[in-house]
Amino acid sequence: MKFYVPPQIPRLALAFAIFITLFLVLRHFLVPDTFGKYGHYRAASLIDNAQPEIHYAGQQACFKCHQDIEDKKAQDVHSEIHCETCHGPGEKHVVSSKVEDILKPSGREFCGSCHIINAGKQKSAINQIDLNKHNVGKNCIECHNPHQPWEMKK
Amino acid sequence: MDPHYQHLYDILAHSQGYIFPNEIELQWGILIVVYPFITGLVAGAFILASLERVFKVRILQPTYQIALLTALSFLLVATMPLISHLSQPQRAYEIMITPHSSSAMAIFGFVYLWYLMVVLLLEIWFDYRHSMVVWANEKKGIMKWVYRILTLGVSDISPRTVRWDRKMGYIITVVGIPSAFILHGYVGFIFGSIKANPWWSTPLMPIIFLFSAMVSGIALVMIVYMVITYFRKKVIDLDVLDSIGKYLFFVLILDFTLEGLDQIHRIYVAEESFEIIKLLVSGKLYLTLFIAQGLVGTIIPLITLVFLQFYKHKIRVRKTMYFIVSILVLIGVYSMRWNVVIGGQLFSKSFSGFTSFKVGLIGLDGTLMAAFWLILPIGILAFLLWLLPPWRMVKEEEEI
Amino acid sequence: MSQSTSAMGNEKIKTSRRKFLKTATVLAGAAIGYSWLKSSQILLFAAEPKDESLPWYGIVIDIQKCIGCGNCAKACKNENDVPAEPFFFRTWIEQYTVKNDGSVNIVSPNGGIDGFKQTVPDEDIFKSFFVPKMCNHCAKSPCVQVCPVGATYVSPEGVALIDEKYCIGCRYCVQACPYGCRFIHPVKKVANKCTLCYHRLKKGLAPACMETCPTGARMYGNLRDKNSDLVKFLKEHTTQVLRPNLNTGSKLFYNALSSEVR
Numbered sequence: 001m002k003f004y005v006p007p008q009i010p011r012l013a014l015a016f017a018i019f020i021t022l023f024l025v026l027r028h029f030l031v032p033d034t035f036g037k038y039g040h041y042r043a044a045s046l047i048d049n050a051q052p053e054i055h056y057a058g059q060q061a062c063f064k065c066h067q068d069i070e071d072k073k074a075q076d077v078h079s080e081i082h083c084e085t086c087h088g089p090g091e092k093h094v095v096s097s098k099v100e101d102i103l104k105p106s107g108r109e110f111c112g113s114c115h116i117i118n119a120g121k122q123k124s125a126i127n128q129i130d131l132n133k134h135n136v137g138k139n140c141i142e143c144h145n146p147h148q149p150w151e152m153k154k
Numbered sequence: 155m156d157p158h159y160q161h162l163y164d165i166l167a168h169s170q171g172y173i174f175p176n177e178i179e180l181q182w183g184i185l186i187v188v189y190p191f192i193t194g195l196v197a198g199a200f201i202l203a204s205l206e207r208v209f210k211v212r213i214l215q216p217t218y219q220i221a222l223l224t225a226l227s228f229l230l231v232a233t234m235p236l237i238s239h240l241s242q243p244q245r246a247y248e249i250m251i252t253p254h255s256s257s258a259m260a261i262f263g264f265v266y267l268w269y270l271m272v273v274l275l276l277e278i279w280f281d282y283r284h285s286m287v288v289w290a291n292e293k294k295g296i297m298k299w300v301y302r303i304l305t306l307g308v309s310d311i312s313p314r315t316v317r318w319d320r321k322m323g324y325i326i327t328v329v330g331i332p333s334a335f336i337l338h339g340y341v342g343f344i345f346g347s348i349k350a351n352p353w354w355s356t357p358l359m360p361i362i363f364l365f366s367a368m369v370s371g372i373a374l375v376m377i378v379y380m381v382i383t384y385f386r387k388k389v390i391d392l393d394v395l396d397s398i399g400k401y402l403f404f405v406l407i408l409d410f411t412l413e414g415l416d417q418i419h420r421i422y423v424a425e426e427s428f429e430i431i432k433l434l435v436s437g438k439l440y441l442t443l444f445i446a447q448g449l450v451g452t453i454i455p456l457i458t459l460v461f462l463q464f465y466k467h468k469i470r471v472r473k474t475m476y477f478i479v480s481i482l483v484l485i486g487v488y489s490m491r492w493n494v495v496i497g498g499q500l501f502s503k504s505f506s507g508f509t510s511f512k513v514g515l516i517g518l519d520g521t522l523m524a525a526f527w528l529i530l531p532i533g534i535l536a537f538l539l540w541l542l543p544p545w546r547m548v549k550e551e552e553e554i
Numbered sequence: 555m556s557q558s559t560s561a562m563g564n565e566k567i568k569t570s571r572r573k574f575l576k577t578a579t580v581l582a583g584a585a586i587g588y589s590w591l592k593s594s595q596i597l598l599f600a601a602e603p604k605d606e607s608l609p610w611y612g613i614v615i616d617i618q619k620c621i622g623c624g625n626c627a628k629a630c631k632n633e634n635d636v637p638a639e640p641f642f643f644r645t646w647i648e649q650y651t652v653k654n655d656g657s658v659n660i661v662s663p664n665g666g667i668d669g670f671k672q673t674v675p676d677e678d679i680f681k682s683f684f685v686p687k688m689c690n691h692c693a694k695s696p697c698v699q700v701c702p703v704g705a706t707y708v709s710p711e712g713v714a715l716i717d718e719k720y721c722i723g724c725r726y727c728v729q730a731c732p733y734g735c736r737f738i739h740p741v742k743k744v745a746n747k748c749t750l751c752y753h754r755l756k757k758g759l760a761p762a763c764m765e766t767c768p769t770g771a772r773m774y775g776n777l778r779d780k781n782s783d784l785v786k787f788l789k790e791h792t793t794q795v796l797r798p799n800l801n802t803g804s805k806l807f808y809n810a811l812s813s814e815v816r
Contacts, residue, residue, distance in 0.1 A: 006318035008283060008308045012276070015306060019271070021581060027251045032720070040254050041707035045717035049709075049749060050756040055633045056766065058759045085625050085766040089632050113669050114623045114768055119682040120649050120670065121621045125769055159639045159740070166640070172648075172660035174687075174734030178641045181725035181738070241723025241743040248703040248722055259726050260702035349800055350696055350732035426799075503734050504816050506660055 055089035058082075062090060065097070069147055076148040086110075086146065111140040171507025180499045180511050183519040185235040188527055190341045190363065191491045192232045197338035197364070198371015199225040200274065200330060202401070207327040213397045219281065219544030220382060221375045226274050227534035233266060235527045239519055258344045269337045273330040278542075279304075280323040285547045287311045300541075338367040345494060352427035353434070353498040358416045365409035370487035372402045373480035380477055382539065392469060395476045396462075402483065403459040410452050413490075430505040438508060439497045442489045451486010455479045609776035610712040611750060612805040614787050615686050617812075619771035622647055622684040624666040626763035626772065631667070633751060633762035640664045642737050644748040645688035645763050650814055652680045658814050685808070685815050686772065688763065689714060689735045689748035690796065693803030697727035697736060706745065712777075712805060713750045721745050732797050750774065777805065 037043035059082040063070040066083075073079050084090050088103035108131055117128040135143070145151050165178050203221035206214040237246045253260035287309050290301035302309075339360035345351075346359025376398045383390045420431065435443055458479050462472060500508050514520040630645045631638060640663075647666030651659040651674045659674055672682070691714050692698075698706050698714060705721040708714050721744035728736045728745060739746040751761035759765070764772045775784025787793075793807035796815065808815075 004314065006315050007310045008280075008306070008315065008319065009322070011306045011308050012279075016271075023250075030247065030251045032252075035252055035704070038710060039707055040252070040704040042704070042717050042720055045707075045715065045720065046709055048717070048719065049715050049752045052634070052753045054754055054757065054759065056629060056754075056759075056762045058765060080770055081768045082765055084629070085768050089629070114621055116669070118622060118649075118670055118672050119651070119674075119676060119679050120672070120684045122618050122683075125619050126621050156639065159641065162639065162641045172662070175640060175643045175646050175662055175665050176728075176734050176737040179738075181728045236724075239724075241725075241738060242721065245703075245720070245722040248705075248720065252704050254702055254704045256699045257702040257726070259700065259724060263702075344726075348696075348700070348730055350730055499729075503732055504660070506658075506816070 053091070055091050056084050057089075057091040057094040059084065061094045072145075072147045076150055078147060078149055106139060106141050108138075108140055111146075165510055165512075168510040169507060171502070172504055173502035173507040173509050174504055177502050177509055180496070180509065182495055182499060183239065183511075184496075184513050184521060184524045185239040185519055185527070187488070187491045187495045188524045189232065189235040190338075190495070191370070191488050192228050192235065192527070192531070193341050194338055194363065194367030194370050194487065194491075195374050196225045196229045196232060196269075196371070197334040197367040198369065198373075199228070199375050200334045200371070201368050202372050202375050202398070204327050204331050204334070205401070207324065208331065211397070213393055216391060216394055217375055217379050217398065219542075219547070220379055220539075221371075222274070222278050222281070223538045223542065223544070224375055224378050224535055225371075226278060227531040227538055229266075229270055229274060230534055231527055231531045234530075235524065238523060238527075258340070258347050262340055262344065265337055265340050269330075269333050273326060273333045277323055277326045277330060280319045280326065282542050282547070283308070283319050284311050284316050286542075288548050289546075335364060339364050341367075345498070350503060351498050352425065353431060353501070354494065356416055356420075358412060358419075359494075362409070362412050362416060365405060365412055366487050366490050368405045369402065369409050369483055372398060372405060373483040373487075376402070376476060376480045377484075378535070380473070386545070390473060392472065395473065399459055399462060399476055399479070402479075403456070403463075406452065406456055406459070406483065410456070427505055430501045434497060434501050434508070438500050438510075439493055443493050443497070446489035447486050447493060450482055451489055455483050455486070605710050606778065608710050610778045611691065611755070611774055612712070612777040612784055612788075612807065613688070613691065613750070614773040614775075614784055614793065614807050614809060616771045616773075616791075616809040617683050617685060618810045619769045620647070620684040620686055621769055621771075622649055622666060622670045623768060624669050625766045625768060626686060627665045627667045629762040629766040630748070633754075634749070636746070637740055639740075642740065642746070644735075644746070645686060648685045648687060648815075649682065650685060650812065651682040652812075652814060653678050654680045656680075681812075683810075683812060685811075686763075687733065687735070688806065689750070690733055690802065690804035690806040691748075691750060693805060694801065696730040696732065696800070696802055700726045700730040702726065709752070711755070713752050713755070714747070715749055715752060716745050716747065718742060718744050718746075732800050732802065 032042045032044070034043035035041070038046075062083040069083070073081075086103070086105055088101070090102055092099040093102050112129070112131050115127060115129045117130055121128060140146075143152050145153060162178055169178065199221045202214070203218050203225065205211045206218045206221075237243050240246055249260055249263045253263060255261070283305060286301045286305045288311070290298055290305060290309070293301060342360035342363030345354040345363075346356055348354045376395065379394065379398075380390055420428070458475055462475060462479075465472070496511055500511060502508065516522055624647060627643065627646050630636065630643075634644060636642050636644055643665045645665075646662055647670075648660055648662045649666070649670050649672075651661075651672070653659065653674060655678075661670065661673075663670070666684075666686075670684070672679075674682075691708075691712060693708065693712065695706075695708060695714050698708055701707075702724060703720060703722055705717045706714065706727055707717070723738065723744055725738060725745070728738065731747075736745055736747045738744070751759070751763075754761055761772075761774060764774060773784055773787060775782040777785060779785065787809075788807060791809045793809050794811045795802075795804035795807060796811075797804070
C-alpha cells in the first residue's frame with residue numbers, strides 16, 4: 001500500500017501555492033523600478049528631491065549685475081551678510097530683472113530684528129542697540145548706509 | 155488665520171511648558187489605541203482556546219470554538235484602524251511589497267498574515283471540515299455551495315481522514331501559541347523599540363502587552379460565552395465560568411506584577427525623563443492610569459475574583475459578578491492602551507512641556523470611526539456563529 | 555454517493571489534479587525565482603554603498619554666533635514651501651534662559667521667525683542663548699530605521715530624505731525622531747522635514763538657512779574632506795551632538811552647547 005496522503009493536505013497546499021504565487025506576481029508588478037538600486041528606497045526619489053525650484057538665488061547671482069554693492073559691502077562690517085538675508089528671495093528677479101519683487105526694508109523695527117538687545121546674544125556676535133535710547137524717532141538708514149553701516153550719512 | 159488650522163491654535167493655547175513646534179498635534183490618535191486593543195483580544199482569545207486543546211483543560215470545551223471564532227472576527231478587523239489612520243491609505247500595500255526589514259511596523263504585516271492564514275484560518279478549517287462536509291450534504295441551494303467552497307472541495311470524511319484533521323489541528327495549535335505570543339509581543343515592540351520616547355522604550359513593553367492581551371482576551375471570551383448562552387436560552391455552566399475566572403485571576407496577577415515592576419524600575423533609576431513622566435502620570439494620565447487602569451481595571455477585579463473563589467452561594471450573583479469583572483477588565487486594558495499610546499505623545503521630547511489631546515467625534519480619526527472598528531468584529535462574530543455554529547458541529551469520538 | 559461508483563471518477567480527477575499541481579508548482583517556482591533575482595537585495599537590510607567620490611555632509615551650528623534673528627527659519631519656509639502656520643517647521647530657533655534660581659525658561663514663538671522678546675528681567679538671568687534646531691541628518695537615523703516601506707532614507711551624500719511619492723503617512727518616523735524635526739505636511743499629507751536643501755546642494759548653492767544667516771552661525775560641509783572649513787572647525791572647537799546617549803549618529807554638531815539643551 002502506498003503512503004497515505006490525507007486528501008485535505010494537498011488541497012490546502014494548492015490553495016496556499018495559488019495565494020503565494022498571486023502575491024509574488026502582484027509584487028513583481030507593484031515594486032517601483034528603481035527601488036533598491038542604492039538602498040531600501042526608490043532611487044528615482046533622489047531626482048525628485050533635487051527637482052524643486054530654488055527661491056533664493058545666492059549672492060553670487062546678485063553680484064553679476066550689482067557689482068557696485070559687492071564692492072561697497074566688502075569694505076564694512078556687513079560684508080559677510082548675503083544680499084537675500086535682507087532683500088528676500090531673489091531668484092525670480094535674477095531670471096528676469098523685470099520682476100521687481102526685491103524687498104527694500106527700512107525702519108527701526110527691521111534693523112532691530114538683528115540689532116535689538118537680548119541677553120541671549122553674545123556681545124562679540126553683534127552690536128546691540130537699545131532702540132528706546134538710540135536716536136529715537138529717526139530711521140536707521142538716515143545715518144547708516146545698510147551696505148556700509150559705518151560710512152555715516154550726514 | 156486659516157480656519158483649517160483652528161484646532162491646532164486651540165491645542166497650542168492649551169499646551170504647557172515648552173514643546174517642540176512640530177509637536178503640537180498628536181500623530182497617533184484613538185485609532186492607534188483601538189489597534190493594539192483589538193490585536194490583544196485576538197491573541198488572548200486564541201491563547202484561551204489553546205488551553206483547551208494543548209493542555210487538555212476539558213472543562214473549557216464549550217468555549218473552544220467560541221474563542222477561536224472570536225479571535226478570527228477581531229483579527230479580520232485588526233489592521234483596519236491602522237490603515238484608516240494612514241494619511242495615504244491607498245499606498246498601504248507598499249508595506250507588503252517593499253517591507254523595510256528594520257521596521258517593526260513592516261514586519262507586522264507578515265506576522266499578521268502568518269497568524270491569520272496559517273494559524274487561525276487553518277485551525278478553524280481543520281476543526282470544522284468534517285462538519286462543513288456534513289452540512290454541505292444536508293443543506294439545499296446556495297448554502298450547499300457555500301459550505302462546499304469552504305471545504306475547498308474535499309468531501310472525504312472517512313475516519314482516517316478525519317483523524318488527520320485532528321492531528322493537523324493539534325500541530326497548528328502548538329505552533330499557534332508562540333505565534334499568538336509573537337503577534338502581540340510584536341505590537342508591544344512597535345512601541346517598545348522607539349528609543350526617542352522614554353515612556354515607550356522599555357524591553358518589558360512586549361511582555362506587558364502580551365499579558366494584558368491575555369487578560370482582555372480571556373475576559374472577552376467570558377462575556378461572549380455568557381451572551382451566546384443567554385441568546386440560545388441555555389444554562390450557563392458555572393464551572394466553565396469558574397475556571398475561566400481562575401485563569402483570568404492568574405494572568406491578571408502576572409500582568410499587574412509586570413506593570414508594577416516596570417513602573418518601580420522607572421521610579422528607581424529615575425533617568426533623564428523621570429521628572430516629565432512624573433508630571434505626566436500625576437496630571438494628564440491620573441484618571442486613566444490610576445483610576446481606570448489601576449483601580450477599576452485591576453484592583454477591583456482582582457479582589458472580586460478572589461472573593462468569587464470562596465463565595466459559592468447564589469449562582470445569579472456570581473454570574474453577574476463574573477460579567478461585571480470581565481467588563482471592568484476590558485475597560486482597564488483599553489485604558490492601558492490609551493495610557494501607552496496617547497500618554498507617550500502628550501509630553502514633549504524636549505522633556506520640558508506637554509501638548510494636549512481631545513478626541514474628535516467625527517472624521518477619519520474620530521471616536522465614531524474607532525467605535526465602528528470595535529463594533530464591526532461583533533457583527534462578524536455573529537455572522538460566523540451563524541455560518542459555523544459550534545453547537546451543531548458533528549460530534550466525534552473521544553481523542554486518543 | 556457510494557464508494558464503488560466514485561472510485562473511477564476519483565482516479566481521473568487525481569491524474570488531472572496531479573498535472574495541474576505540477577504546472578502550478580513550476581509556475582510558482584519560476585515566479586519566486588524571478589522575483590528573487592529581480593530584487594532580492596530589497597528584502598534584506600540594504601547596505602549603504604559608500605561612494606567616496608560623493609561628499610558626506612555634516613553641519614555645524616555655532617551657538618555663540620546665533621543672534622536669534624529668525625532669518626533662517628523664515629528663509630526655510632520660503633524656500634521649501636512650508637505652510638506659514640506655527641506648527642510646521644523644518645528649522646526653528648529656541649531661546650534658553652537659565653535663571654539665577656536654576657530654573658530654565660525655553661521659548662520659541664513662531665519658531666523664532668518673528669524674533670525674540672526677553673521676558674525674564676535682566677537681574678534674574680544667569681545665562682541665555684539661542685539654539686537653532688533642524689534635522690540632524692543622522693547617519694544611524696531612527697526615522698529611517700522605522701519607516702516600514704523605505705520612503706525615508708539616507709542619501710549617498712548623507713542627507714536624510716523623504717520620498718513623497720512613496721510615503722504612506724503612518725507617522726512612525728515622526729514618533730521615532732528624538733529631535734522633533736518631522737511633521738506631516740498638511741497639504742501633501744506625507745512626512746516632511748529638512749532636506750538640507752538637497753535641491754540647492756545639487757545646484758552648488760548653500761541651504762537657504764545658511765545663505766541667509768547674517769552671522770555665519772550655520773555651516774555645512776563635506777566630512778570626508780579633511781581640508782574643508784567644516785572639518786577644520788570641528789578640529790579646533792569642542793562640539794557636541796544632541797542626545798548623544800541615543801546613538802543616532804547625528805551629523806549636526808553644536809559648538810558651545812549647554813547642558814540644558816535637549
